Amino acid sequence: MSENLLYDNPLITRYAGADMAELWGPQRKHSTWRRLWLALAEAESELGLTADDGKTPRIRPEQLDEMRQHLDDIDFAAATKHEQRFRHDVMAHIHTFGEACPGSRDVIHLGATSCYVTDNADLILMREALQQIAYRLAGVISKLAGFAREWKAEPTLGFTHFQPAQLTTVGKRTCLWIQDFLLDLAEIENRVVTLKFRGAKGATGTQASFLALFHGNHAKVRELDRLVARKMDFESVFTITGQTYTRKVDSQILDALSGIGQSAHKWGTDLRLLAHRQEIDEPFESEQVGSSSMAYKRNPMRAERMCSIARFLSALPTITAQTASTQWFERTLDDSASRRLTIPQAFLAADGVLRLAANIASGLIVNTAVIGRNVSEYLPYLATENILMAAVRHGGDRQKLHARLAEHSHTVTAQIKAGGANDLVNRLTSDPAFKGIDLAATLKPSAYVGRSPEQVEEFLSEEVDPVLARLGDKEELDTEIRV
Numbered sequence: 001m002s003e004n005l006l007y008d009n010p011l012i013t014r015y016a017g018a019d020m021a022e023l024w025g026p027q028r029k030h031s032t033w034r035r036l037w038l039a040l041a042e043a044e045s046e047l048g049l050t051a052d053d054g055k056t057p058r059i060r061p062e063q064l065d066e067m068r069q070h071l072d073d074i075d076f077a078a079a080t081k082h083e084q085r086f087r088h089d090v091m092a093h094i095h096t097f098g099e100a101c102p103g104s105r106d107v108i109h110l111g112a113t114s115c116y117v118t119d120n121a122d123l124i125l126m127r128e129a130l131q132q133i134a135y136r137l138a139g140v141i142s143k144l145a146g147f148a149r150e151w152k153a154e155p156t157l158g159f160t161h162f163q164p165a166q167l168t169t170v171g172k173r174t175c176l177w178i179q180d181f182l183l184d185l186a187e188i189e190n191r192v193v194t195l196k197f198r199g200a201k202g203a204t205g206t207q208a209s210f211l212a213l214f215h216g217n218h219a220k221v222r223e224l225d226r227l228v229a230r231k232m233d234f235e236s237v238f239t240i241t242g243q244t245y246t247r248k249v250d251s252q253i254l255d256a257l258s259g260i261g262q263s264a265h266k267w268g269t270d271l272r273l274l275a276h277r278q279e280i281d282e283p284f285e286s287e288q289v290g291s292s293s294m295a296y297k298r299n300p301m302r303a304e305r306m307c308s309i310a311r312f313l314s315a316l317p318t319i320t321a322q323t324a325s326t327q328w329f330e331r332t333l334d335d336s337a338s339r340r341l342t343i344p345q346a347f348l349a350a351d352g353v354l355r356l357a358a359n360i361a362s363g364l365i366v367n368t369a370v371i372g373r374n375v376s377e378y379l380p381y382l383a384t385e386n387i388l389m390a391a392v393r394h395g396g397d398r399q400k401l402h403a404r405l406a407e408h409s410h411t412v413t414a415q416i417k418a419g420g421a422n423d424l425v426n427r428l429t430s431d432p433a434f435k436g437i438d439l440a441a442t443l444k445p446s447a448y449v450g451r452s453p454e455q456v457e458e459f460l461s462e463e464v465d466p467v468l469a470r471l472g473d474k475e476e477l478d479t480e481i482r483v
Contacts, residue, residue, distance in 0.1 A: 015352030143361035155445035179265035197234035242330030261313035283363030
């Protein structure tokens with residue numbers, strides 16, 4: 001019941017997709033347990049596990065067939081009743097599986113400890129969830145890459161300290177956002193390829209129970225570990241564990257998911273600031289309501305929601321870090337309850353963040369007139385250095401010209417703050433110190449974006465496109481949001 005409350009939590013599942021929610025639901029979790037019990041029994045049988053006489057096969061083929069027929073038909077009501085008696089979820093499901101497979105109940109969980117199913121199942125689910133996250137992350141990158149290419153040459157004000165600085169382009173700024181997500185994707189993929197299986201290790205990781213079952217045959221016990229891992233599609237298995245795999249793994253995975261939250265929050269914040277400036281808007285539907293009282297409002301609610309969930313996601317690694325650092329010796333059970341909360345919620349939150357990100361990236365609106373107006377307002381200031389150089393080449397005194405530019409600029413700034421217009425160009429045109437300078441030639445925005453368009457193409461073609469090509473087409477990515 002407690003787990004169902006988590007998985008049905010509308011604060012999470014209303015944002016995450018059905019595929020991610022299903023992955024962390026009780027049906028998927030406990031059917032994975034059953035598959036692990038089957039894989040263990042199959043491996044023990046294939047390695048010739050015998051009874052005490054050393055001859056009679058301990059596991060019969062019909063027992064394996066019976067287990068195979070009941071991998072998904074889980075009686076959760078019965079499991080709940082068993083758990084109320086035993087206060088132990090794994091024992092509850094061992095009995096529930098045994099009731100579905102009465103002829104096989106004596107070989108279910110043979111030689112294993114609870115963490116054989118709980119830990120290995122978590123690793124299986126996390127790997128699949130990481131692969132889903134990687135796919136969705138690549139989809140966000142793909143959509144932003146198309147946007148960056150489209151707007152690679154559109155001049156826009158750059159900001160440092162959130163004060164107007166030199167010009168950049170809309171596409172170049174977008175590449176800053178893409179770069180963060182690209183780093184996240186590399187980290188997620190690294191977590192996938194380096195993730196190991198816990199395997200069949202026994203109660204404290206020594207494999208003593210399996211060594212007893214195989215009558216002291218170390219080679220068979222070692223092969224059992226590898227064979228179970230292969231059956232669950234893992235090529236690599238931890239050589240050393242305690243009762244659990246090291247909780248550093250959970251911490252590293254949630255750190256990677258947190259990185260997605262960091263990148264999304266930075267992008268979402270930038271979008272909210274740009275919406276305030278009315279330069280770029282997120283998608284806004286025809287009947288969408290911005291405020292129940294202020295009918296004129298057009299709030300960046302998607303970006304705000306993305307930031308909100310991202311903030312929640314970014315906070316979760318604190319818990320897994322504390323869990324990893326406070327485990328005692330081979331294991332303490334104080335890791336269990338927090339892991340059941342933090343790990344599924346981290347993946348659900350990451351999925352929700354990326355769904356919002358894909359939705360936003362699919363419908364960004366660039367208000368070129370506003371951007372152009374804002375560029376024009378500040379361009380005379382930005383052009384002062386070029387004007388200075390042109391006047392010096394014309395024979396002027398560099399220091400005197402610099403002083404004149406500073407005087408005019410400060411006067412105009414004070415005038416703007418008092419409600420006046422920016423007439424810096426007119427002032428410079430009428431100043432004899434700048435006579436003969438073609439000021440119009442110095443006021444082309446494209447002259448102040450540096451290599452922004454070229455950088456966009458270089459970054460996308462050299463760093464982004466190869467990654468997207470490797471991960472496949474993302475055109476069919478679902479970008480619909482429910483609220």
